[in-house]
Amino acid sequence: MSLFLIAALPFLGAVFPALLIRAGRNACSSAAGAVTLLALVGVLLHAPEVFRGETVTARAPWLPQLGMNANFFMDGLGFFFATMILGIGLLIIIYARHYLSREDPMGNFYTYLLLFQGAMVGIVLSDNILLLVVFWELTSLSSFLLIGYWRHLPAGRQGARMALAVTGGGGLALIGGMLLLGHAAGSYDLTTILERKDQIQASPLYVPALILILLGCFTKSAQFPFHFWLPHAMAAPTPVSAYLHSATMVKAGLFLMARLWPVLSGTDIWFYIVASIGMITMVLGAVIALFKDDLKALLAFSTVSHLGLITLLLGLGTEEAAMAAVFHIMNHATFKAALFMTAGIVDHEAHTRDIKRLGGLRVLMPVTFVLATVASLSMAGIPPLNGFLSKELMLDAAAHTIWNGSEWLFPVLATVGALFSAAYSFRYVVHTFLGPVRDDYPHKPHDPGIGMWLSPAILVLLVVAIGLFPEALAGEIVRTVTDAVIGGHGHYHELKIWHGVNTALIMSGIATVGGLILLALHRPLDVAWLAAPRPEAKVIFDACIGALIRAARAVTDTLHDGALSRYAAIFTLFTVGLGVYAFSTGEIGEATRPMNRIEVLPLIVWFCLIGATACVVAFHRYRVIALVIMAIIGLVVTLGFNYFSAPDLALTQLSVEVVTIILLLLALNFMPKRTPIESSPGRRLRDAVLSIGAGVGVGLLLYAILTRDFAFPSISEYHLANSYKGGGGHNVVNVILVDFRGFDTFGEIIVLGIAAVVIFALTEAILRTSVRAKLLNRKPDWPVAGDSHPLMMVVVTRLMMPVALMVAAYIFFRGHNEPGGGFIAGLIAAIAIVMQYMASGFSWAAARQHFPYHGIIGSGVLVAAVTGMGAWLNDKPFLTSDYGYIHIPGLEKFEWATAALFDVGVFLAVVGAVLLALESLSRYAWRPNTDSPYPMDINPARDDPRGGRED
């Protein structure tokens, strides 16, 4: 079976349990089991090749630019792990079918389990270290789901988050490490990397890569000081614990250390880090395990301890130690999975896992007792079980290790570890199963059905069989795997029980006897242990994470507290700073333009401008006054445009001023007349300094610009030359607006239209709330004028209307050659209509106005767009204009450009936008069915097909 298929099967199969759960729990579990079995068979089919020492490969490009490819290979190590993952996975699936209760969503469980299984298989079969990282992080994510499976348990959620934080975080370090390793090796392909030991170890990247990779491995394999997550992951259902902590998740770290052993090991730094951490973890885990009362917690710390043992062996860097590591990985997987399952059985039957509430189960659960005892004794290292064999190998390796000149340190520590290990193994059996039968179990226990004890039984069979016939059953595979680990052919001793009386046997004997003594002394020791102060990992972890979250909140909430003035202050400061930096690091050329002579009249107007601006600052809390002064500023700017020979701009500015002031006055009608003081004097000082600084900066920039010529000929020369020739108009400004850069104008009228539509939508949104009622019922803070529609004003505005419209038309038509155009004309026409609304009231004016404003805006944009598209018929680009001359008898011949049609669009959009904005603002004051005293009342429902009903 192709390796692609093997790796993909669990992922593809993960769909089935989730779907088939509707067909029943048996269908669900069978599907999961079948998928796993199929993948397992696929792996086993490759056994002959693997035992011949060949590697099976499957390669496909994925992201060759990065060197990340879907390359898989299977050698002895991969085969060994894949078999273990899938084999034990199958047993777990059988076990879980009977373990989970009816309330547990079994479909989810098997889906998560298969996802996790796929990720594990992916790790061990990857031939590309980046692909390996992908699967690595996938195990973190899927184990998060598995550990948190019982979502109603706080312990489950916290354990899941803790596991994800530690292993996922370690995975991030691993990403960095793998990228460095790949760079040092010049390839991300494992098979290539494994051949480049010297190149990698000579690289300056070796040490950082090693440390980052080991961080990944140690977090995953729960090595000190990252061991704390593993016991908390025990909140998961027992099948999950049995799977994750015997054969899979925690072994991933060991796998990676074994996989990279040929290139990373053999240096001092490897030895001192890996072997020392392994030793510490082994001893520490074993000591803590002895004092745990929860069966699963005891097993969890024993797992930590055994993982430390294997890490220690890998860290020693010798062939014998590597072989011992491989052998112990196999043995640990068998007895530990069996032990977890027996713990699960006890929990399932007695409804407690607390060792102090148990005892005497030997009589009540004989089958479970036998299974647990055999597995425990193997864990304790008692012959003739498989745990004894690999523990002997470990003790032998430790006995020959010199650590920093000390010959006795490692042997002693190893013996201590083994001693505690024996003690907790004995305790697991003695305190749970031996002793008198009690009558206070939470639930009367008895042996479960075969479905639950079959899986551990198979494993226990293996424990015994491998123990009795190690060479026949495991010798070949252990040597093949070890060859793969060390990347060559090693010379190994045969696996056998009896090596004669040697150091290891003596150490083993000490450990066993010592273990029994410790167990006998357990009660006083336990009291002392519980009384002694010891750091509680979870408390520390929670405190750290809690502090992190609080800090993150504090930083986030302080920085983003919604104070616009501070945001703007930072913006200004940053901009000015960078602007000054940019300016000062460049060279400024000489001023090339002479200064204009300063004349008296403009000087006076200039002082008006300055004075008015200062007044806005001084009076900005009085909104109406500020608005009036702003109108003055607008007028001065208009004069300025005119003075500097820009009549088009002057006209535009003037009409824009009129319209905006009217709209703003209308808006002010609904607002308080004064702005309250909101900021402290210090903050106002800060703002003053910043804004003066920014203003001075802009002023200096403008001065520099105005006193210098273009560095290159400007495009405006072309515009001047081609305005009439190409655009058919003498007014270059207008030709630029409707022709050269008509597309900009097209965008801008859309902006205007959108603005009006947004005002309308906003008004609708606000009118649905209680705001309107508040507005209507508020007491005006100024006296209201008695006469809403003064007769004089009504008469004058009605007389003015045709004149104003005429002016608009005039401005429009002359636009292409003289100052004017659609934009200005639109504003003037809008003003003509607005005057009617102001003078005669909205009801009167609206009743005489038959075009909905939305439609006017829309038609304006459409006319402009369709004019632009007209050029397509001529096979010219959008907005290409044409012009010609029209002769009408009695009139002088005149010129007609398509750009004028475009200008009509501009005109309509402007008129519509202004009026829609006006209407929207007026609606705040509108009252249904009453003659409004306000000048700008309107029935908003007048173009609503649903009629005049208020919503």
Add this chain to the structure above:
Amino acid sequence: MSHWIILPIVLPALLAPFILMVIRHHLDLQRIFSVAGTVALLGIATGLLAHAATGDITVYELGDWPAPFGIVLVLDRLSGLMVFLTAVLALAVLLYAIWTGWDDRGRHFHALFQFQLMGVLGAFLTGDAFNLFVFFEVLLIASYGLMIHSGGAHRLHAGVQYVAYNLIGSTLFLFALGTIYAVTGTLNMADLAVKVAEMPAEDTALIRVAAVLLLLVFSVKAAVLPLHFWLPGSYGNAPGPVAALFAIMTKVGVYSVLRMYTLVFGPQVEATQGLASNWLIYAALLTVAAGTIGVLGSRRMMRMAAFGTIGSTGTLMVAVSLFTQDTAAAAIYYMIHSTFAAGLMFLVADLVVERQGDSIRPYQPMPHGGTISVLFFAAAIAVAGMPPLSGFVGKLLVLDAARDSAQAVLVWSVILITSFCAILGFARAGSLVFWKSHDDNEPDSEEIADAEVPPDPRAVKLPVAPPRLPFVPAFALLGVLVLLTVFAGPVMTYTGKTAEQLYNPQTYIDTVLKGTGS
């Protein structure tokens, strides 16, 4: 004469006024036309992408005026890609808005939506600096309208901040353009590239100021620290689908930096040396940090998604601000990812908000909770940049491309450590909202503070069964992310060639100024 290139702008520009003028009172018709228009847009965008993929640069001279005197639209690999991204995201978001009924909670959603598309697409296609400003205005005002769609005090308040802050940015844009024109006498980007490269060495101060102001304007749009302050409030309070659409808006800023700082102010240009390379990378790294810290520190779903967007865009800016061809290729890949991942995250957040409210706190089991939690899990994986989705691939590409830069160690540390923050934040939020049921009295030790978070008053009380159809666009976005992961190789080939085109701008310049493409 091919007019295809302008269709992405003209189509929504016709559709929106048509909706306003003719069918503004008929929501069903608006929906039909809006969806049909967006589907057509996607078709056009696909065609344009296919054309751009040939490596051809197409120039469209508006009004038939030759560059640099008129305005040109330019289609190259980058703009083609961006138009395509926009169209895909827009269709998903539009369908979501329709199926959740969001478009019915205020006025003129569809018209504003089309105008928004026009603004975004115009910004991607234009080859003229001032025209870019115009489209920035279009998309700003339309986005403001969309942002405050359906109203509400929080939303209006945030909307004021949004529009005020961005108007300051627009003012700065005008200053920059004025200075640029005053110095070079031109506004066409290709022409600017020629002129800026020829700037005399003794007269660079003004163009430098203009260049840096322009960069600041784009940084505002891309929400680079310390110019990002507008984003959390506005995205966090916008309607869910609108925020999802806004995922493309930060990319407008990033796109503009990529465009202007390769074409006009490229790394080889003497006059503007050291303007972007000195600070932008650090600002981008701080942005990543601020974003992920925000994810960890958020109390509300939408706000968390907003900070996720900041972090994601920050990572993108890190890659952009290293200013090499390799990092640009990685950046463009990450840009695709970031757009869809952020879009998805906002849709998922909205699904939760619609059912339970915005606060990150334990709830009673919600309708469709299982499906939503799957989506949330996937979106969180994508935004945090974990395997197996494209965020991880993108992050690897960025890390790999940053390897040779002087700041490599810093970039690696920041990106890896902040990923950890994001994982923590999302895991925490997800397990609280989806796992912890309300009647569970035993508080998690680190979650005690959450008891203080009051229920969200804005929670919409839904009728009995919320619709299922909104899941379709959400899963579609997830599907896009999966495709982006599976076909990372071919996509990276495209982005690699895109970066190559960007960093060898001579063809672009020649094509625009000689108008050979039209």
